[in-house]
Amino acid sequence: MASLTAARRIVVKIGSALLVDRATGTLRADWLGALAEDVAMLKARGADVILVSSGSIALGRGVLGLGLGTLALEQSQAAAAVGQIRLARAYEEVLAPHGITTGQVLVTLEDSADRRRYLNSRATMETLLGFGVVPIVNENDTIATDEIRYGDNDRLAAQVAVTVGADVAVLLSDVDGFYTANPAEDPAAHRFDLIEEITPEIEAMAGDAASGLSKGGMKTKLMAAKTATGAGCALAITQGAVLRPLRALENGAPCTWFRPKGDPQAARKRWIAAMKPRGSITVDAGAVAALGTGKSLLPAGVAAVTGDFGRGDPVAILGPEGQGLGTGLSRYTAAEARLIRGCRSGDIEAILGYPGRAALIHRDDMAT
Numbered sequence: 018m019a020s021l022t023a024a025r026r027i028v029v030k031i032g033s034a035l036l037v038d039r040a041t042g043t044l045r046a047d048w049l050g051a052l053a054e055d056v057a058m059l060k061a062r063g064a065d066v067i068l069v070s071s072g073s074i075a076l077g078r079g080v081l082g083l084g085l086g087t088l089a090l091e092q093s094q095a096a097a098a099v100g101q102i103r104l105a106r107a108y109e110e111v112l113a114p115h116g117i118t119t120g121q122v123l124v125t126l127e128d129s130a131d132r133r134r135y136l137n138s139r140a141t142m143e144t145l146l147g148f149g150v151v152p153i154v155n156e157n158d159t160i161a162t163d164e165i166r167y168g169d170n171d172r173l174a175a176q177v178a179v180t181v182g183a184d185v186a187v188l189l190s191d192v193d194g195f196y197t198a199n200p201a202e203d204p205a206a207h208r209f210d211l212i213e214e215i216t217p218e219i220e221a222m223a224g225d226a227a228s229g230l231s232k233g234g235m236k237t238k239l240m241a242a243k244t245a246t247g248a249g250c251a252l253a254i255t256q257g258a259v260l261r262p263l264r265a266l267e268n269g270a271p272c273t274w275f276r277p278k279g280d281p282q283a284a285r286k287r288w289i290a291a292m293k294p295r296g297s298i299t300v301d302a303g304a305v306a307a308l309g310t311g312k313s314l315l316p317a318g319v320a321a322v323t324g325d326f327g328r329g330d331p332v333a334i335l336g337p338e339g340q341g342l343g344t345g346l347s348r349y350t351a352a353e354a355r356l357i358r359g360c361r362s363g364d365i366e367a368i369l370g371y372p373g374r375a376a377l378i379h380r381d382d383m384a385t
């Protein structure tokens with residue numbers, strides 16, 4: 018079974034109900050301080066950690082005196098604007114004493130649907146993690162309208178896990194796992210230790226949230242589990258209300274694991290391989306050899322470009338005889354690719370008039 022101890026890159030989702038005291042609308046400082054110790058523990062053993070944290074609306078509504086009732090979308094968005102700044106600051110304040118730098122990343126559903134932005138956010142996240150930063154991710158509630166909202170951070174966390182190629186995602190909840198029925202309503206319900214496959218029977222067991230601060234309930238957690246496991250990332254649901262819930266999980270606290278399908282790299286390659294190319298890039302013999310040894314495709318190895326693709330679009334990679342070598346996501350548009358074809362990476366800026374990425378297709382964005 019998957020485990021937190023061996024994880025290389027971990028996404029942890031923290032729900033509003035854990036972070037914010039419902040009655041007072043204030044932050045649970047002790048709980049957050051203890052969570053910072055958990056994060057420091059994971060970082061100390063070399064894992065990358067990304068926190069997907071809810072709580073901006075719950076915090077902001079307290080500050081604005083909006084009460085506990087249902088909010089109109091604009092009110093939620095206003096509350097998020099007020100709450101998010103406090104939320105990000107709270108994480109910074111608890112993690113800094115551990116020598117950990119934080120960065121705020123606000124995303125919308127559009128960012129991951131649009132492939133160009135998806136590649137940008139992937140590259141930025143990778144760079145942040147390379148610096149040892151712990152990204153604090155939330156939905157950009159102040160600008161997201163209904164059509165482009167995740168609406169719940171369970172699915173957002175799974176999407177982030179896929180974007181960064183995490184091998185483990187943990188949803189810290191107010192319940193210690195996935196049950197045969199909502200345990201708040203059915204005392205006979207029992208918890209699964211491991212779910213191998215999310216079948217329609219399992220889906221029928223997922224109910225809504227019982228608490229007033231949360232959004233998703235188990236339905237969105239199952240959707241998150243589907244997304245994560247399909248991309249090779251194991252997902253755990255566990256009780257977050259205890260102090261140091263990640264240490265507790267490592268020490269065998271009750272939870273439900275969802276088994277991943279393969280590993281993140283293999284899943285990403287399957288995803289890219291299934292895309293319909295928007296054009297083609299023909300490479301020379303030297304590039305064929307370089308790709309064979311697992312290198313990225315540089316402009317220098319490109320002989321010809323066809324089609325009209327944008328940044329992030331899938332393109333067919335062809336050998337000198339026109340033979341198919343695979344599919345990759347282009348980091349340049351077709352027009353740019355034609356201009357920098359055959360050039361050294363160091364000349365890209367002079368040719369295009371702006372600095373670009375060294376590779377035309379990065380190794381991670383290629384299925385060969």
Ligand SMILES: Nc1ncnc2c1ncn2[C@@H]1O[C@H](COP(=O)(O)OP(=O)(O)O)[C@@H](O)[C@H]1O
Binds near residue numbers: 034200225233235
């Ligand atoms: N099959 C189920 N197993 C466990 N909990 C369930 C189930 N169906 C519905 N629930 C409810 O989902 C809640 C957890 O979701 P939610 O309150 O949205 O948590 P979070 O704040 O962590 O997002 C549980 O407290 C429980 O009331």
Ligand SMILES: N[C@@H](CCC(=O)OP(=O)(O)O)C(=O)O
Binds near residue numbers: 032073158168171
């Ligand atoms: N983005 C929103 C949270 C949405 C959400 O999923 O909340 P929760 O069910 O508490 O995880 C916020 O920060 O208030």
